[in-house]
Amino acid sequence: MALFERRLPVTANVLAHHHAARCAACRTLLVTLAHGDALPSELAPGALAPLGGGRRCARRSSVPGATWTPPEVLDGFRLERLLGRGGMGAVYLARDASVDRRVALKVCVALQPDAGTLASFATEARAISRIQHPNVVTMYRAGEIDGRPYLVYEYVDGKSLAELRPPLPWQRVLDIAVGLAAGLRAAHQGGVLHRDLKPGNAILSPDGTVKLIDFGLATFVGGGGTAPRGVREVVGTPRYMAPEVRMGESATPRSDLHALGLLLFELCTGRLPPARRGACAALLTERLPGIDPGFAAVIACCLAEDPLERFAQADVLCAVLEHVRRLVAFQRTSSVFPTPWTGPGFRQVSSPPPLF
Structure with missing residues (x-):
């Protein structure tokens, strides 16, 4: 990922491109990353073959180019x-x-x-x-x-979030956020981590309901109804990976919530946040004048670099998002400011705004 984020020294950058020109497997890996596709386990960092000198090379994929045509x-x-x-x-x-x-x-x-x-x-x-x-x-x-x-x-006769043209009105993104968080809560309560949440893996129906799809990279952890534990395996779409997963640490509910934060930030602004995400709430407020500060803070909390500074579980995030949405609706019709959120999860929010 350092190659795509332009963080490699010039010499290392040249060597990486020269190697990819000669190695079909690594060239396939770079194309996968450039297109924003999911990274399967056979192309994960742990599955890279040693080249010597501490370097690694992607193993050849066994996926053939030709395809089978199903019957009518x-x-x-x-x-x-x-x-x-x-x-x-x-x-x-x-x-x-x-x-x-x-x-x-x-x-x-x-x-x-x-x-x-x-x-x-x-x-x-x-x-x-x-x-x-x-x-x-x-x-x-x-x-x-x-x-x-x-x-x-x-069959959902709608559009994936990847087909939308961001930036979208933040109020619409808030509604999408409530639905996606509820879907993740249901998955996590069933002991399922999605591990590949991105715009292409959520579809918006004509009535506005958003649905999670494509659980092909999911994993099973914990037990039904309990908070899932972490799983150490690097799979998913690199641009939507949580930093700890990208570094080879365990995937957890918090890493799914980080991916959700990335998706929401992108829908609001039309781009992903900068690599250093310490001021995402301020950045959202700057780019989207009028955005509810509580919603901006929720997104920033999901995007915290340290997993422990994110929401602990999806049900906490759901409760906060529902409160934000009620607050926003109330403010449209009343000049009286409602009671701030002080329910479960209050202490899990990093650098909370007055809302929390």
């Missing part, structure tokens, strides 16, 4: 059109003939699916099956055809 009718689902394609599968709009409804069908399209791809589909199915919440996409079925897994989801 797949296990009773008639495929209508392609909705999107990723590194491990394709998503089709399909019709479930048994109940005559439209669904989104995600299927592995690799000619020879590798173990990592199969594991990702299995992980996603297990993760989604643990979560029942309006802000998380619903899975109807998981199956397999010709050795290739597929997942059937509710």
Whole structure:
């Protein structure tokens, strides 16, 4: 990441580019990072092969370039059109003939699916099956055809957050924040860390409901209904990784909340925050005159470099966001200032504004 953030010395920068020109695996890794795609475990820093002299090289990926084309009718689902394609599968709009409804069908399209791809589909199915919440996409079925897994989801006729054109009005971002935080709370209470929260992995329905999607890089920790513990593995999309995860430390609920903070900051301003994030609340207020200071402080708290200075759990964040939204609505209709938030999580907020 130092290469993309222009923090490498000139000599190291030249050596990195020269090596990538000769090494197909590292070149693939750089393209993945440049496009903002998720970083699978086989390309994670822990999976890099030694080059000597303390340097490391990405192992070659086993994902083939050619893809498998599914039949027009797949296990009773008639495929209508392609909705999107990723590194491990394709998503089709399909019709479930048994109940005559439209669904989104995600299927592995690799000619020879590798173990990592199969594991990702299995992980996603297990993760989604643990979560029942309006802000998380619903899975109807998981199956397999010709050795290739597929997942059937509710079809949400909306746009991913990546398709929106930020900066958005901060009031709209506040509504999105409430929904995403609620979805993360449901996931964490089920012992699931998302680990790849980004604009492309959340979809906004026409009625304004936001839903988390793509749990292919999720992991299972803790037990249902308990706060999940950390997991030491570097996967996800680098530009939305928490700093401690990028450095190889354990992923925790706080790292998911950091990714949420990055996403919200980007929706508000049209760009990610600077590498040094000590004054994010002031930066938001400067770039967005009129933004509620409590909402700016919530985003800044999620973005704290030290995980211990972030909200401890998603349910705390949900409570604070709901209070901010009620406060904002109250201020629109009354000149009386409501009672500041002093509920659970009060002490978890770093550098709190008067609201907390």
